[in-house]
Amino acid sequence: MYKLIKKDGKARRGEFTTVHGTVQTPAFMNVATAGAIKGGISSYDLKNLKCQVELCNTYHLHLRPGDTLIREMGGLHRFIGWAGPILTDSGGFQVFSLAQLRKIKEEGVTFQSHIDGRKIFMGPEESMRIQSNLGSTIAMAFDECVENPAPYEYSKKSCDRTERWLYRCKDEMTRLNALHDTINPNQMLFGINQGCVYEDLRVQHMESIVKLDLDGYAIGGLAVGEPAVDMYRIISTVEPYMPADKPRYLMGVGTPVNIIEAVSRGVDLFDCVMPSRNARHGHMFTFNGIVNIINAKYTNDERPIAEDCDCPVCKNHSRAYIRHLFKANEMLGMRLAVMHNLYFYNTLMERIREAIEEGTFEQFKERYVPILDKRCKD
């Protein structure tokens, strides 16, 4: 259940209540692809990093260790040791980006596992069953992720199919949630808006999926290589058609600036591998811009990554030490960098929420948009 607390422009400060706890929005979901954050971070570490929601990948967990095993182990929450909300994606995005030899039909998609080449079929019902076995808090609808750019006609047909798939997802989830031995009988379903960069398709599709009165709505198929202005334009176009009393989730986004821009257009939830992936290359986010820790100027820098950061890394370790760990290929370097970056993202969201509460989000945006994606000067 989503409760709007305060609006500042289009930016929304809300509370999203789930059976696994309440999420203060806007929020960033921390990506634990195969049930663990890349860089050696556990669910117990996340508790000290201000994480509110973990996001796990249905495709990866279905292939390994298998959703039936996770069900046998009591569900994903118990398996990975995280009591808070977990969102699982539908597997669709990975099927369309990672898997080989895809064949799309009305029933669903046949593809080969990228791990062992095994042939697998996944349609709306299969995706829902897997996510029900995982017992996540929020399941995502199974959709087709078309390439970007895609021809208008193909995008339209795909939107129609994604809509038909959504009805099947909802029916199957209703059935699964009602089973006596289901892991999470309160599992929620979010629908996903598609339509490539075509405004009319996006609006039509949003209007049609809103009719299903789902628990939340996502904007999918963006942040896949198109210019940021196109992404912002699509968000602004579809946002008025999204129900005000449901959380809005922009999938796979993004940089700190992308997030601020999307919040200013009415988005509540985000996820992205950027904080962990960039950390693994030594790129650290700070409120003064990006610190590339490999840079020689940090060789003897005794300061923490960010002097205003309260994360467990900045409280204890110097730039000089973390740089040394990266140069020496010590796994600890990656771990510390990922921890700081996740803490930064989760703190960014906290500051965004505070700014909206105080009615100063516009100033916040003006102050940080020019800084956050640039290189830190000191």
Add this chain to the structure above:
Amino acid sequence: MYKLIKKDGKARRGEFTTVHGTVQTPAFMNVATAGAIKGGISSYDLKNLKCQVELCNTYHLHLRPGDTLIREMGGLHRFIGWAGPILTDSGGFQVFSLAQLRKIKEEGVTFQSHIDGRKIFMGPEESMRIQSNLGSTIAMAFDECVENPAPYEYSKKSCDRTERWLYRCKDEMTRLNALHDTINPNQMLFGINQGCVYEDLRVQHMESIVKLDLDGYAIGGLAVGEPAVDMYRIISTVEPYMPADKPRYLMGVGTPVNIIEAVSRGVDLFDCVMPSRNARHGHMFTFNGIVNIINAKYTNDERPIAEDCDCPVCKNHSRAYIRHLFKANEMLGMRLAVMHNLYFYNTLMERIREAIEEGTFEQFKERYVPILDKRCKD
């Protein structure tokens, strides 16, 4: 300063006081080669793993990031964030095992860095200067590590040179500790006994180095491939010649059984990469034997690695989850495995100390020697 608290047979329960804290012996030193434990473990993690002493490698730190940088950063303790005792090895072992194109002369050894091929000279004075820059609690003397087996005549000559080097080490450390701006003016020096597997050489060499009245004595050149019985025989042979009021350190040893056997022969200190290296291959130590977590029988095992283990891993994670992390190549798997194994080693030492205090060490040995190196049955 070493204080003997209790003897049980030859096993010694002692307290070794240093300027960075008191070590309860027998103790296992946790190996942080380049200033970090392999597997993404920080000094702050070690505090929760019952670690008493960190061991860092002079050779690695000299090459990267450089001991002068670490000195500039306030010394190793501050650089890596560990306030307790740190022992640094002399670099000798790595020079003789990792470096290329070594040339040994009376002055010292010329070798090429295994990282960039750079030509480096290291003799007793250089090793002491590097360790002084690092500011470790205990510095190890610079010795020649002869191959095993080595001819008797070569071993004898090498012992003589290592003895001459030891006098130079002591003189140089005395000079360095007296400098007004030295990092740790109370740095201790341990001498290293050599002599391959020749009992008379071992005894002669020990008798000669004891004359220097150093802060502790190590047995080096063992656990390099010789049968365990040879190692035990050498320990038993030289132990009577080691001063009773100084800590005794068996370098690079070993398996849990090796450690118990060596404690029963009067050894106080140990170090080994085994707990972290084996962990990285999924081999976990428990008091019921070795758990190979990759084994298929753990696929759906909800129990912790060891049911009687209080480590942060066993308190939170199942075998099934950790096995999944290994199969999915998630870095978190290694981290959890290394944490458990270090906790096991440090707990093993704790139990050894308790058994000596209670006068039940012989029973402890009889109970655990047949189990610990075998595969866990359940």
